[in-house]
Amino acid sequence: MLDIQSATVDALSLLLRGDRQLWSIVFTSLSVSLRALALATPIALLLGFALAYLRFPGRRLLVTLFNTLMAVPAVVVGLVVYICLSAQGPAGDLHLLFTQGAMIIGQFLLCLPLMVALAHASFRAADERAWESALTLGAHPWRALLTVMHELRFGLLAAVLAGFGRVIAEVGCSMMVGGNILYHTRNITTAIALETSKGAFASGITLGLVLLLLALGLNIALTWLQDSERAAL
Amino acid sequence: MSAPTFTPLLEVEGLELSRAGRKVLHIEALRLEAAQILLLTGANGAGKTSLLKALAGLWVADSGRFQGLGTPMSCAEGARFCRGRHVYLHQTPYMFDASVEQNIAFGLRVRGMLAAHRHAEVRAALAWAGLEALATRPARELSLGEQQRVALTRAYVLAPSVLLLDEITANLDVEHRRQVHDMLSALRERGSCVMFASHDPAPVMSRVDAHLHLDDGRLVAAAAIHGRVVPLRRDHSL
Numbered sequence: 262m263l264d265i266q267s268a269t270v271d272a273l274s275l276l277l278r279g280d281r282q283l284w285s286i287v288f289t290s291l292s293v294s295l296r297a298l299a300l301a302t303p304i305a306l307l308l309g310f311a312l313a314y315l316r317f318p319g320r321r322l323l324v325t326l327f328n329t330l331m332a333v334p335a336v337v338v339g340l341v342v343y344i345c346l347s348a349q350g351p352a353g354d355l356h357l358l359f360t361q362g363a364m365i366i367g368q369f370l371l372c373l374p375l376m377v378a379l380a381h382a383s384f385r386a387a388d389e390r391a392w393e394s395a396l397t398l399g400a401h402p403w404r405a406l407l408t409v410m411h412e413l414r415f416g417l418l419a420a421v422l423a424g425f426g427r428v429i430a431e432v433g434c435s436m437m438v439g440g441n442i443l444y445h446t447r448n449i450t451t452a453i454a455l456e457t458s459k460g461a462f463a464s465g466i467t468l469g470l471v472l473l474l475l476a477l478g479l480n481i482a483l484t485w486l487q488d489s490e491r492a493a494l
Numbered sequence: 495m496s497a498p499t500f501t502p503l504l505e506v507e508g509l510e511l512s513r514a515g516r517k518v519l520h521i522e523a524l525r526l527e528a529a530q531i532l533l534l535t536g537a538n539g540a541g542k543t544s545l546l547k548a549l550a551g552l553w554v555a556d557s558g559r560f561q562g563l564g565t566p567m568s569c570a571e572g573a574r575f576c577r578g579r580h581v582y583l584h585q586t587p588y589m590f591d592a593s594v595e596q597n598i599a600f601g602l603r604v605r606g607m608l609a610a611h612r613h614a615e616v617r618a619a620l621a622w623a624g625l626e627a628l629a630t631r632p633a634r635e636l637s638l639g640e641q642q643r644v645a646l647t648r649a650y651v652l653a654p655s656v657l658l659l660d661e662i663t664a665n666l667d668v669e670h671r672r673q674v675h676d677m678l679s680a681l682r683e684r685g686s687c688v689m690f691a692s693h694d695p696a697p698v699m700s701r702v703d704a705h706l707h708l709d710d711g712r713l714v715a716a717a718a719i720h721g722r723v724v725p726l727r728r729d730h731s732l
Contacts, residue, residue, distance in 0.1 A: 390586075391590070393547075393552050396552060397550050397578075398604065398649075399577070399578035399604050404604050408590070412590065412591055
C-alpha cells in the first residue's frame with residue numbers, strides 16, 4: 262500500500278532541493294498558462310462587455326454558444342487543435358504541433374468561453390448608471406468601459422482566476438498538442454500523468470503540491486488585493 | 495417677447511427618439527440658454543428621463559436637427575457635442591467605488607487635468623458644497639442626500655453648460671432638498687442652464703425661470719415665470 266506520508270516528505274524534499282527537472286516543469290506550466298491567459302483576458306472582457314451592452318443580430322446565439330463551450334472537455338479542444346495543426350491540417354504549415362505555441366492555442370480556446378461567460382454575467386449584473394455616469398462626466402467610451410471594469414474588478418478578476426484554474430489544471434489538451442516533451446512541453450499535469458503511470462508517486466505528489474500552492478498563492482493574492490483596495494478607501 | 499441676444503447653448507428641432515421599438519419622444523423645438531433653471535414636469539412615462547438623456551447625449555435621437563452653440567449638426571454629432579458639456583444626474587446618484595474626493599475628481603481626471611490643479615479644483619468644490627468633512631469618506635457609505643450633493647459637486651467642478659437633473663430630490667428630506675435647491679441657484683448664478691425634472695415642483699417653483707411640461711413624449715406647454723421665457727417654437731412664441 263502506498264505510504265502517502267513518506268511520499269509527501271519525499272515530495273517536499275524534491276521541491277526544496279531545487280530539482281532542475283521539477284522546476285522546468287513548473288516553469289513550463291506557468292509560462293504556457295499565463296501566456297494563454299494574457300491572450301484570452303482582453304478578448305474575453307471585450308466580448309463579455311459587447312454581449313452584455315450591445316444589441317446585434319445573433320447576440321443570444323453567441324451567449325448560448327459560449328455557455329455551451331464552457332463544458333467542452335479539454336481532450337476535445339486538444340483534438341480540434343491537433344487536427345488543425347497536424348501536417349495535413351489547415352494550419353499545418355505553421356509547424357506548431359508539439360510546441361508550447363500549440364499548448365497556448367489549446368489553452369486559449371479552453372479558457373476563453375468560460376471567461377467570456379463569467380465576464381458577460383458580471384457586466385449584465387453591472388449598474389447601468391456606472392456607464393452613464395462615466396460618459397456624462399466626459400469619459401470617452403473606451404475610458405467609460407475601463408471605469409465600468411474597475412467597478413466590476415472583483416467579478417472580472419474572478420473570471421480571470423477561473424480561466425487560470427481551467428488551464429493550469431487541464432491535462433488532455435496539453436498532452437495531445439504538446440506531446441509531453443521534457444524541458445519543452447512537459448507541464449505539471451502531463452508530468453503527473455506520466456509519473457503516476459511509472460509508479461513514481463513522490464514526483465506526482467510533489468507536482469500536485471505545486472499546483473495546490475499555485476492556487477493558494479493566487480487566492481491569497483486576490484484576497485490581499487481586495488482587502489488593500491477596501492482599506493485604501 | 496424679445497429674441498435672445500446671445501447664442502443658445504443648444505437648439506433642437508424635430509427630435510424623435512425611440513426605445514425598444516416604441517417612440518418615446520417627439521420634440522418639435524426646444525432651446526437651452528445660459529443661466530436659467532427650467533422645470534420639467536410630466537406624468538410617469540411621459541418621457542422626462544428620455545428627454546434628459548437625449549439632451550445629455552447618452553441616448554442618440556433617431557432623427558432631428560441639433561445646433562450646438564449655433565453650429566448645425568446631425569443627431570450623432572449632437573450627442574457627441576452634448577456628452578461632457580451637459581451633465582446628467584440620476585434620480586439615485588451612482589457613486590464610483592472610491593472616496594468622495596475621488597468621485598468629484600473623476601471628470602477632471604478623464605479630461606487629463608494635472609494632479610496638483612485637480613486637487614485644488616476638488617478642494618474648492620468641496621468647500622462650495624460644504625463637503626470638506628466627508629472628503630476622504632467612501633462615497634457609497636454616505637446617506638442618499640449626501641450622495642446627491644456629491645453628485646452635484648461632481649458636476650459643478652466641471653462647470654457644465656447644461657445640467658440635467660432627473661428628479662434628484664424625490665427621495666430627500668426637507669433639509670437635504672433645500673441644500674440641493676441652493677446649489678442649483680448657485681449653478682445658475684455661475685451661468686449653467688439647469689433643467690430640473692420633478693413630480694413635486696412646489697418647493698422649487700420660486701427659483702424656476704420657466705416651466706416645460708411633457709405629455710406622451712411631446713412638449714405641450716411652456717410658461718414664463720419671473721419674466722423669463724423658454725420658447726418652444728422657432729419664432730420664439732410659446
